[in-house]
Amino acid sequence: MDLLADAQSLRPELIELRQALHREPEVGLHLPGTQERLLEALRGLPLEITTGTETTSVTGVLRGGATATAPGAERTTVLLRGDMDALPVDERSGEDFAATNGAMHACGHDLHSTALVGAARLLCAHRDRLAGDVVFMFQPGEEGWDGAAAMIREGVLVGCLSNWYETQRLLRDPDLATKLGAAGLIPNCTESAPSASKS
Numbered sequence: 750m751d752l753l754a755d756a757q758s759l760r761p762e763l764i765e766l767r768q769a770l771h772r773e774p775e776v777g778l779h780l781p782g783t784q785e786r787l788l789e790a791l792r793g794l795p796l797e798i799t800t801g802t803e804t805t806s807v808t809g810v811l812r813g814g815a816t817a818t819a820p821g822a823e824r825t826t827v828l829l830r831g832d833m834d835a836l837p838v839d840e841r842s843g844e845d846f847a848a849t850n851g852a853m854h855a856c857g858h859d860l861h862s863t864a865l866v867g868a869a870r871l872l873c874a875h876r877d878r879l880a881g882d883v884v885f886m887f888q889p890g891e892e893g894w895d896g897a898a899a900m901i902r903e904g905v906l907v908g909c910l911s912n913w914y915e916t917q918r919l920l921r922d923p924d925l926a927t928k929l930g931a932a933g934l935i936p937n938c939t940e941s942a943p944s945a946s947k948s
């Protein structure tokens with residue numbers, strides 16, 4: 750497995766995608782053109798794709814094909830996130846792929862989304878070696894629009910339940926499970942650990 754060589758082979762198409770996203774930036778929670786381009790870029794990959802209803806989000810789930818074999822190892826889920834929205838500012842970069850619609854990817858979300866597509870392509874190509882699942886979260890509305898909360902309400906974290914204790918440890922909030930469960934953001938998390946079931 751040579752991930753670096755594989756990544757380098759993706760370079761031309763990823764540059765093209767990034768420039769296309771940059772040329773037509775969209776602001777806020779509803780980014781239909783951006784969503785369409787990302788869906789097109791993910792087409793043909795072995796992902797379970799869903800799109801948002803509150804927003805134009807895109808979620809892809811990759812089911813790894815390997816079995817966890819190390820002592821004590823258990824199957825887990827990792828979530829990778831990239832934001833999709835631009836800022837309402839005029840672009841004066843002078844680049845030939847500069848935006849002209851009064852918005853601009855001035856915060857780099859065109860790169861973030863493109864990098865996430867690249868990660869999806871790489872990991873899909875090596876899915877047989879993954880002893881777990883990967884959730885690819887393409888999020889609108891990062892620039893103050895609370896797009897992540899909309900995606901959580903629509904269940905983007907549900908597939909991550911097998912990694913629940915690790916998530917809590919990272920966030921250093923022992924009451925987080927109870928709070929999110931009470932808010933209906935995730936199921937089955939009030940008393941004991943959920944099993945590693947998948948939705």
Ligand SMILES: [Zn+2]
Pocket residue numbers: 832856857858891892
């Ligand atoms: Zn940003």
